[in-house]
Amino acid sequence: MRGKELRLEWEIRLWENEPNRRYGILFAAALAALLGWWMFQNPLMPVIGFLAIILSTAEYWLPIRFVVNEECATRRLGLSVTQLDFCQVKRVERSPDGIRLSPLALPSRLDAFRGVFLRTKSNQEEVWEYISQRIDPSCLTSGKTS
Numbered sequence: 001m002r003g004k005e006l007r008l009e010w011e012i013r014l015w016e017n018e019p020n021r022r023y024g025i026l027f028a029a030a031l032a033a034l035l036g037w038w039m040f041q042n043p044l045m046p047v048i049g050f051l052a053i054i055l056s057t058a059e060y061w062l063p064i065r066f067v068v069n070e071e072c073a074t075r076r077l078g079l080s081v082t083q084l085d086f087c088q089v090k091r092v093e094r095s096p097d098g099i100r101l102s103p104l105a106l107p108s109r110l111d112a113f114r115g116v117f118l119r120t121k122s123n124q125e126e127v128w129e130y131i132s133q134r135i136d137p138s139c140l141t142s143g144k145t146s
Helices: 021-040 044-056 109-113 124-132
Strands: 008-012 064-068 072-077 080-085 091-095 098-102 116-119
Touching: 008 124, 021 044, 064 116, 064 124, 072 116, 080 116, 091 124, 098 124
Parallel strands: none
Antiparallel strands: 008 064, 064 072, 072 080, 091 098, 098 116
């Protein structure tokens, strides 16, 4: 019976944890816009400067959606979708903020660009149990990531 697939879904909004940080980001974006106008005297440059700051902090502004199902883990942020099948996972690390699923067997500088980082709130134990039932036990590490 494959009709009802067991899966975990949750959403995290980083701005809810630190709501005052958005004023600093908006100030930086406004400053980039002012500097763009002052330096180039072109109406396009303030828009580019403002958007560069706002879009580079999209993880803060937009909700991050996570889905973990029988085959894979998925992280969705705006148009960006990151997905990793459990058969590709070679290392799993826990940290206070979440769980990293990596296709790399050893820690590397490439960790930031490979795999999926599942940010968790109060559901970390539930996610850990779900993942640990679906991947090779030799991949699981409970130590903190650096």
